[in-house]
Amino acid sequence: MVKNNFLDTNVIFNYSNYIQGGSKDIIKKCYLFIKDKQGKFILCGAVLEELSNIIVKRANIHKAVIRKIETEEFSFENLISKRDIPFAKKLYEKLRNQNIKKISIELAKERDLSEIAIQQFLKIQVDERALPLEQINNELVNKIHDIISNHADCKILASALQFQKDKDIFLFVTVDAKDLDPNGYDFLKEHFEINYSKEKYKFPELLNLMFVN
Amino acid sequence: MVIRKTPQQIKEEILSVLNKGPLSVEQIRRKVESNWSTINTYLEELKKEGKIKEIFSADKAKIYQKLLGDTYFDIPITDEERKKFRTLFSLIMQEYKSKGIVPTKTYFAKCAVHVIKNEESGLSDLPIVWYIYGLIPQMIADPSQDYQKEWNLEHRIKIKNLIKEFMDINKNKSSGQIQREQHKEYGDELYILSDEFFEIVNRQRFENEEILESLNNFFIACPIDNEFSDIFNLTEKVLSLIRKLALLEVKLEDYRKEISTTFDSLWKFIALYKLYKSRTTGKNALNKETLLKFYIGNPLDSRKKTLQESLLELNSVYMSKLAEFDISKIKLSEEIKEIKSIMEDWTGED
Numbered sequence: 001m002v003k004n005n006f007l008d009t010n011v012i013f014n015y016s017n018y019i020q021g022g023s024k025d026i027i028k029k030c031y032l033f034i035k036d037k038q039g040k041f042i043l044c045g046a047v048l049e050e051l052s053n054i055i056v057k058r059a060n061i062h063k064a065v066i067r068k069i070e071t072e073e074f075s076f077e078n079l080i081s082k083r084d085i086p087f088a089k090k091l092y093e094k095l096r097n098q099n100i101k102k103i104s105i106e107l108a109k110e111r112d113l114s115e116i117a118i119q120q121f122l123k124i125q126v127d128e129r130a131l132p133l134e135q136i137n138n139e140l141v142n143k144i145h146d147i148i149s150n151h152a153d154c155k156i157l158a159s160a161l162q163f164q165k166d167k168d169i170f171l172f173v174t175v176d177a178k179d180l181d182p183n184g185y186d187f188l189k190e191h192f193e194i195n196y197s198k199e200k201y202k203f204p205e206l207l208n209l210m211f212v213n
Numbered sequence: 214m215v216i217r218k219t220p221q222q223i224k225e226e227i228l229s230v231l232n233k234g235p236l237s238v239e240q241i242r243r244k245v246e247s248n249w250s251t252i253n254t255y256l257e258e259l260k261k262e263g264k265i266k267e268i269f270s271a272d273k274a275k276i277y278q279k280l281l282g283d284t285y286f287d288i289p290i291t292d293e294e295r296k297k298f299r300t301l302f303s304l305i306m307q308e309y310k311s312k313g314i315v316p317t318k319t320y321f322a323k324c325a326v327h328v329i330k331n332e333e334s335g336l337s338d339l340p341i342v343w344y345i346y347g348l349i350p351q352m353i354a355d356p357s358q359d360y361q362k363e364w365n366l367e368h369r370i371k372i373k374n375l376i377k378e379f380m381d382i383n384k385n386k387s388s389g390q391i392q393r394e395q396h397k398e399y400g401d402e403l404y405i406l407s408d409e410f411f412e413i414v415n416r417q418r419f420e421n422e423e424i425l426e427s428l429n430n431f432f433i434a435c436p437i438d439n440e441f442s443d444i445f446n447l448t449e450k451v452l453s454l455i456r457k458l459a460l461l462e463v464k465l466e467d468y469r470k471e472i473s474t475t476f477d478s479l480w481k482f483i484a485l486y487k488l489y490k491s492r493t494t495g496k497n498a499l500n501k502e503t504l505l506k507f508y509i510g511n512p513l514d515s516r517k518k519t520l521q522e523s524l525l526e527l528n529s530v531y532m533s534k535l536a537e538f539d540i541s542k543i544k545l546s547e548e549i550k551e552i553k554s555i556m557e558d559w560t561g562e563d
Binding site for chain 2: 017019022023024027050053054057061063064067078079081083090094100101105106110112113119120123124150152
């Protein structure tokens with residue numbers, strides 16, 4: 001039987017960045033997974049929140065690049081996080097000698113196309129919206145935090161676990177290579193079995209597109 | 214012999230100590246040197262008379278703010294500044310009246326700024342702020358008021374000449390034109406770009422490209438301030454919505470009203486931020502926290518809500534066009550492909 005799919009943010013974001021014939025493997029996998037849809041797509045409030053944060057962050061990176069091109073003394077550290085700086089630097093090196101107005105137009109178009117893809121996906125492809133933010137069980141989020149450090153990931157996983165409770169097993173679809181590789185996911189399940197066996201948490205089946213051909 | 218203060222004296226003293234900003238009952242009591250019960254009685258009376266308001270009430274800690282009514286957002290100015298402003302306003306009104314003209318609020322305010330900005334006027338310490346229509350005096354310039362001389366201005370003759378100069382230069386100009394010229398004269402790019410945007414959107418006909426070019430310039434000039442991330446983030450939200458409508462091949466002219474209203478709400482939000490920046494930087498800067506907590510915070514929130522409501526309306530237009538659009542028909546330039554390739558590994562994770 002075809003299982004339903006509880007989608008992680010990274011799958012949708014990668015899908016939105018697909019270019020025909022020009023994307024790396026993992027982006028192509030996410031694109032094809034959504035295009036060749038099988039089973040329902042389920043989306044939770046925490047994913048919507050993270051998507052919206054990512055959209056804001058990307059605009060901030062682009063703005064920082066424009067500021068740097070305008071004023072060489074401008075420091076990326078003033079505006080964007082450490083993790084984002086290498087990307088801003090690469091963009092800056094690539095674009096620094098071009099006309100600033102043209103650069104701003106191209107960067108905006110890149111953001112806009114990705115946003116249109118996300119918003120079209122949300123409007124057309126999503127079958128079920130699960131767990132608005134206010135329904136996320138914070139206690140459960142904290143329990144996941146013992147193993148996974150990223151707070152947004154914990155909220156998404158907690159939503160998936162809460163939603164899974166009285167449903168047939170669905171797929172938790174992600175491309176997270178850090179915390180949610182198959183071993184990491186098994187470790188998390190084990191941690192719950194040992195420490196919270198009474199609560200009888202039911203885990204969705206992991207589908208990490210990073211690890212499938 | 215101890216001289217007892219009259220009720221009127223106590224009330225005036227309370228108003229005077231509140232000139233510099235809001236105070237708690239205890240702070241007022243200490244400054245006026247009176248007892249708790251007396252102070253409370255007169256605070257209640259002043260409240261009923263509409264001269265002060267209670268702005269924050271926690272257990273045992275009431276905070277009172279003077280209602281000035283003559284400055285933008287009741288932001289305090291000193292007595293000396295008030296007297297100087299009134300005297301300057303009376304000189305401006307005299308000059309206009311001598312020519313048989315009643316100035317509009319814009320003429321009046323811009324003329325005052327023209328004088329204050331000129332160092333030879335000796336008034337350059339008077340607070341002026343950037344707000345919706347450009348630089349204005351912090352004290353509201355109201356042509357319907359009867360202003361009188363309250364201060365001996367040292368450079369009275371120079372000031373009168375500056376007023377005449379302003380009247381002469383601007384006699385045949387509309388308020389809008391004076392505003393636009395002032396934005397250029399004092400060089401705030403965002404105001405110039407906002408004028409440009411409204412000029413385009415109010416034309417009988419306009420092309421998408423004209424609006425998009427104007428918004429692109431606005432994006433480049435938009436401030437990005439870590440203390441006020443909403444300024445850039447909401448600007449991008451508005452601009453990106455309009456850009457995406459254009460990408461979906463919507464003729465922006467057909468949604469002139471929605472676009473204009475949304476941009477106007479954005480502009481009013483940004484203008485209040487500009488006012489905040491004007492009063493918290495440079496000479497006589499006010500304390501940021503006080504300004505936000507007691508004067509600007511609530512209006513900022515309410516403008517943000519108005520903007521979000523306008524955005525909802527424009528967004529509904531966008532959503533109605535979204536489903537039927539085939540995104541794959543948009544051709545990507547080589548530059549966009551390169552940008553995408555650089556950002557490929559960016560996940561947006563914290």
